[in-house]
Amino acid sequence: MRILLVGAGGVGDAIAKIAARRDFYEQIVVSDYDKARAERTVAWISARHGADVASRFGAAQIDASDPDRVAEVAREHRATHVMNAVEPLFVPTIFAGALAAGADYLDMAMSLSEPHPTDPHARTGVKLGDDQFAQAGDWERAGRLALVGMGVEPGLSDVFARYAADHLFSDIEELGTRDGANLVVRDEAGNEIFAPGFSIWTTIEECLNPPIVWERDAGWFTTPPFSEPEVFEFPEGIGPIECVNVEHEEVVLMPRWIDAKRVTFKYGLGEEFITVLKTLHLLGLDSAMPVRVRSENGPVEVAPRDVVAAALPDPATIGPRMTGKTCAGLWASGLGVDGRPREVYLYHVSDNEWTMREYDAQCVVWQTALNPVIALELLARGIWSGSGVLGPEAFDAQPFLELMALPEDSGGYGQAWGLEERLGR
Amino acid sequence: MRILLVGAGGVGDAIAKIAARRDFYEQIVVSDYDKARAERTVAWISARHGADVASRFGAAQIDASDPDRVAEVAREHRATHVMNAVEPLFVPTIFAGALAAGADYLDMAMSLSEPHPTDPHARTGVKLGDDQFAQAGDWERAGRLALVGMGVEPGLSDVFARYAADHLFSDIEELGTRDGANLVVRDEAGNEIFAPGFSIWTTIEECLNPPIVWERDAGWFTTPPFSEPEVFEFPEGIGPIECVNVEHEEVVLMPRWIDAKRVTFKYGLGEEFITVLKTLHLLGLDSAMPVRVRSENGPVEVAPRDVVAAALPDPATIGPRMTGKTCAGLWASGLGVDGRPREVYLYHVSDNEWTMREYDAQCVVWQTALNPVIALELLARGIWSGSGVLGPEAFDAQPFLELMALPEDSGGYGQAWGLEERLGR
Structure with a gap:
């Protein structure tokens, strides 16, 4: 496996650092619009793990907005896999570039949505990932795999959903990602x-877009922002937090x-x-449209x-300067395999002090980066395989969760995940 | 009486329009940095009241930031009174210009405060009006009057306080302006x-400055912003509103x-x-210090x-596009003239639809403008007189409130004010 990693921002940087402790690939080329950023990541790996490990890494310049340039860099480095780690704005161009270069593709966020033109808070317009699923035939015919939404959320949450369906439930009422x-x-x-530990620009985009919900009878529909607030109790000392509906890929992936x-x-x-x-939003300060403002220079x-x-x-x-933990997980309810009511929360917690110490990476970013590395390893080993545009829930969850939880000295990633029985809580 | 009105913004414009219905003065010169604005006010008066009334008005250009220019314009028009109707930032220069020209002076907001350098949420630094009171001796020696804080709040609220002290209470526990x-x-x-019906820039300044409180035992002290929230019931259908401490002139005027x-x-x-x-404030968006921001032009x-x-x-x-009413008033508690507990709310309500129809002026602005016109009339008739730097509470409240409430066809301003007994409510 030869990986072209597109983007050496927070998540791309952490993907390279996590992969540096593994040996399932032949080469990883870290690429960025700013090549110096990619070089910094490789230099960190060299300083931490030595020249031998770093020799499996390269750095390259790339323009993620140009599919031809993405294909060119992929071909140049004989990439078998293109790992997209930049803003979702660039999904379409990297997605097209990977296919053109004959490489498999992974991302952690899907092509962007557009609200319904007249009824945005009730009906979907263009959904997250619609542009990518529209091209599934091309990927199938080429025999190539696009594994989409393979971060932590979407990503691990979708793996949990597959696991719940295969091993915990006979009939699922709700699959609810809770972060x-x-x-x-x-x-x-x-x-x-x-x-905020992540771009306020993106958070505004994500949270003020109409949230999407799926129901068996109604299909996909949208609601006003911040709908259906609930207080969810998070594990490992995080405690109760007010959660609201937000537009996210899990809702378009899981029902498929x-x-x-x-x-x-x-x-x-x-x-x-x-x-x-x-x-x-009330003050119009969420707007991305310029307004005229006085300044000292007019x-x-x-x-x-x-x-x-x-x-x-x-x-x-x-x-x-940050302390605390972040928790990603899936709350599922329905009938257990024994036919009796069941409710569980499957989760993974990431501690900022630990990720900073071990990886010089913030925990939110690091937790996102962990999961595509595990997926790449399963693909490299042939444990996961497929073609077309597929979500994480299209694959067997068991080997993913085993490899994730297995201690590092036994060949795993040493990242325990939890299962809490929630019925009656 | 010859009045130099400095500022033809919302309040200045309304002062001229209200005065146009009265005849206590010889001339009013409306001045503004933008002379066209002053001319618009005079043109409105001419259109509404005819050339005869408008002949008592003039328009002039003025730079309120320059005391010499203020004095020059005042002398040029032989002003006996300078009425300050611009931002409080310009109080010091207009105040100085009026004295230099040998004119009396009125304003509706006082010289600005500066927070205590090390303990801003407990101790006062430079208080509102301190700069003006420091010059009281100059005004006394010159035999000239500076009537400060003579809008609605401060202004009418201070008149109500004087009235409460003289006619309603034998011992006052609290004088609480409530708006x-x-x-x-x-x-x-x-x-x-x-x-917002008024500059958000000024509101941020006013509301995020440490609020000031006066107590007989402690003197003046400050608190953190938004302190001591209480729900106050406003009259005439306005209803209950959450009120918080805000820095305001009444607190520095009334105790004197x-x-x-x-x-x-x-x-x-x-x-x-x-x-x-x-x-x-949390996001640093209240800051008046420039930050570096990307734009299409760099x-x-x-x-x-x-x-x-x-x-x-x-x-x-x-x-x-505005509807509704604004209420300014004074809530006072203590022992009544009979020595028994008493609690009253003295107030004046202004209705936006009425002020728009009668004066083409927004109600908040119009209500502010009404009170200095009444005060000027009392000074012109010799009912009020004095020298030095004085607040509205230094004068007899009775003639003010009578003239205000008397119907227009009986020579008054036709503005009823209310008194609500509040004990036990």
């Missing part, structure tokens, strides 16, 4: 500050392969973050959303 | 929108002339507005607070 964290960022003086009555995604934004997003045109991002601390710099 | 409104602004489609145990100012911001202001420097103002509808344009 929450107790991360805290402090300033130099030790005071808690408001500093798994039989359930209802599929949802709720994000544990917490009351403060929900208030922040609602207020930004009037200028800036997008309010860019100003919000500029006024907050840079998420790339807050890892060392 | 609230039920104003609603709609977009073209009739949907309610978030559109009236004996009370405690003096407060609470503003009925309402929960939504408080949330907005807190969120802006990085630019803008102050987040300017972007917030630019993203909201222009307050100058919303009058015709």
Whole structure:
């Protein structure tokens, strides 16, 4: 397996660092629009793991917005797999470039949605991933695999759904991805500050888009933002957090392969973050359209959303000042294999102090990066295989979860996952 | 009386329009940095009241930031009174210009405060009006009067305090100014929108400054923003609104002339507005310091607070789309003249539809403008007189409130004010 990793931002960087501890591939070329960023990742691997390990890594410049250039770099390095680790805005071009180069493809977020033009809070327009599934025939005919949505959410959550369907339930009522964290960022003086661990620009996009829900009878439909709030109890000391519906890939992926009555995604934004997003929307500060503003050099045109991002601390710099854990998981309900009511929460928790120490990577970013590396290893070993455009739930979940949980000294990733019985809680 | 009105913005314009129905003065010169704005006010008066009335008005250009220019314009028009109707930022220069020209002076907001450098949420630094009171000796020696804080709040609220002390109480526990409104602004489609009726820039300044409180034993002290929330019931259908401590002139004025145990100012911001202001502060979007932001023409420097103002509808344009009432008043408690516990709310309500129809002025702005005109009339008739730097509570409240409430056809302003007994409510 020869991997072209596109993007050496937070997640791309962590993918390379996690893969550096494994040996299932022949080469990984880390590529970025800014080649120096890709080189930094390889230099970190060299410093931490030595020249031998680093010799399996290369660095390259790439323009992810250009499918020809993606195909060119993939061919040049004889890539068998293109791993997309950049903003979802560039899914279509990397997706096309990989197919053109005859490589398999993986991503962690799918092609973007467009709201319904007249009824956005009830009906879907263009859904997440629609553009990619429309091209499934091309991938099948080429005998190539596009494994889409293979991060942590979507990704691990979808693996959990497959596992629940195959091993825990005879009849599934709801598959509900639930994500929450107790991360805290402090300033130099030790005071808690408001500093999201990920791009506020993307969070605004994700959270203010109409959330999507799937039901067996109704199919896919949308709701107003922040709908169906519920307080979900997260494990390992994270505790109760207010979760709301958010547009996410799981809802478009799971129903394609798994039989359930209802599929949802709720994000544990917490009351403060929900208030922040609602207020930004109320004031028009979520807008990506420029407004005219006075400045010392005369009037200028800036997008309010860019100003919000500029006024907050840079998420790339807050890892060392952050403490706490993030939890990704799937809450499932229905009838167990014995035919009796069952409710479980399958989850994985990532601790920022541990990921910073082990990988110089923030826990949210690191947790996202872990899962595509496991998937690549299963594909390299031939344990997973397929062609066409497939989600993680199209594959057997058992070997994924085993490899993930197995201790490192026994050949696994040493990342325990949990199963909590929730009925009656 | 010859009045130089400085500022033909919302309040200045309304002062001229209200005065146009009265005859206590010889001339009013409306001045503005933008002379066309002053001319528009005079043209409105001419169109509404005819050339005769308009002949008592003139228009002039003025630079309020230059005391020499203020004095020059005042002398040129032989002004006996300078009426300051611009942003409080320009109080020091107009104040100085009036004295230099040998004119009396009135304003509706006082010289700005500066927070305590190390303990801003407990101790006062430079208080509102400190700069003006420091010059009281100059005004006394010159035999000239500076009547400061003579709008609605401060202004009418201080008149109510004097009235309460002279006619309603034998011992005052608390003088608490309480301000609230039920104003609603709609977009073209009739949907309610978030559109403050006054500059968000100024509101941020006012509400995020440490609020000031006075107590007989402690003197003046400050608190964190939004302290001591209470739900206050406003009259005439406005109803209950959450009010919080806000920095305001009444608290520095009333204790200088009236004996009370405690003096407060609470503003009925309402929960939504408080949330907005807190969120802006949390995200650093209240900041007036420029941040670097990407734009289509490369990085630019803008102050987040300017972007917030630019993203909201222009307050100058919303009058015709606004409905509702605003209420200014004083809640006072203590022992009545009979020595028994008493609690009253003295208030004045202004209805936007009425002020728009009668004056083409938004109700918040119009209500502010009404009171200095009444005060000027009392000074012109010799009913009020004095020298030095004095607040409205230094004068007899009875003739003010009588002239205000008397019907227009009987020579008054036709503006009823209310007194509600509140004990036990």
